[in-house]
Amino acid sequence: MLSDGMVVIPQATISRLPLYFRVLNEYNHLGISVISSEEMAGNLGITSSQLRKDLSYFGDFGIRGTGYDVSDLLKQIKEILGMDKNRRIAIIGAGKLGTALAGYPGFKMHGLEVTALFDIDEAKIGQQEGKVEIFHLSELSNKKRELGMEIAVLTIPASVAQQVTELVIKAGFKAIWNFAPVRLEVPEHIILQNEDLVVGILTLSHHLSRKLGS
């Protein structure tokens, strides 16, 4: 399958690729060089046909009768997810959440690099958060050019999120990962991903209510 760029890939498929990446890394670490879809899916708690279908959106990576070459498949997934590009990230809002994310080693492990933090609190400007410096928001455009960042992470209060979004877009960012609990208005060509943590725990709360109530 594939070769032209017109194929629509389910969002659910893309969401599973990081899981595949992680379990493949474990196999790699254990010295397992070939893995069947059946075994890998078993480890992940999904069906083998779902795994195969997911991969088939991007190409024919397996060997019939044998399975998938672990390091080859790792390379393919890295490429699909852009992990081979070593993308640079700016975090806007050096508060509790922003600094927690800045120090998260999981990003580097997935080919992402937090390159700068931005804030407007003068007390924070110039400080280091781990190895990452905190700049004033007014430096956003400059530093983007200088450091080549592509993705902006918004960890700022909801009340300022829209206006900061506009600055971010003006600075030339093409992708925004938003943690503020607010719907952002962005132009068509900007890629926006909302991370709403309250959804997860309220889903739990709902299931608790249903279970006890039935």
Add this chain to the structure above:
Amino acid sequence: MLSDGMVVIPQATISRLPLYFRVLNEYNHLGISVISSEEMAGNLGITSSQLRKDLSYFGDFGIRGTGYDVSDLLKQIKEILGMDKNRRIAIIGAGKLGTALAGYPGFKMHGLEVTALFDIDEAKIGQQEGKVEIFHLSELSNKKRELGMEIAVLTIPASVAQQVTELVIKAGFKAIWNFAPVRLEVPEHIILQNEDLVVGILTLSHHLSRKLGS
């Protein structure tokens, strides 16, 4: 619709309820007491029929020809999501992410209360994180009984997540919100929700790659 407990409610529907809650709160704040599905959906960037269908899973909350009573619908959604129960939460792992979550006012706003933090680092035990005390993990059972917590949030290293999960279940927690990037094995009756932050940003990275490559 509804009255018996056998109706299956789409996960996607439940995930949207917190958004409805938020926008309804805004209307409430602005003194708007009645709202149509059309207007509300417009504000959220979804279709009005989706909003109406979502609500219809839980009951007939609207008034034909008029719309929905804002404060009534708020009350209904609170009940559906268990926000009226004022659920108490334990956070296991008082590290960067755990303490960021502990101080997040969004929980209280959604009827959730972070009641205790747990860790095994002696240096952290006894400290206060905001108004929340950090206890030793060995106190988990005691404190659960004492404080009546229902949901355990796991913000601990992936390497210890499975063993801590077993402690959490033994302590009597029925719901787990897991931030560690690992698949947890839990019994049937435990409600598990995984929060995988890497998925969000790798989705962005993937879309960046696709867009530039096409």
Add this chain to the structure above:
DNA sequence: ACCACCTTGTGATTGTTTTCACAATCCATT
């Protein structure tokens, strides 16, 4: 070179979620 066996890749099928479109019904006005 053939055979027995294994696992992929994928059309067909089944299941789930969203959208459509309109009957039902409520409100306001006369």
Add this chain to the structure above:
DNA sequence: AATGGATTGTGAAAACAATCACAAGGTGGT
């Protein structure tokens, strides 16, 4: 009480996603 205008609630249709089931194609042994 009857009419007109508005908006809900919901079956039916369409779109989307997961699973099934098997032909295609590969491996290893003889």
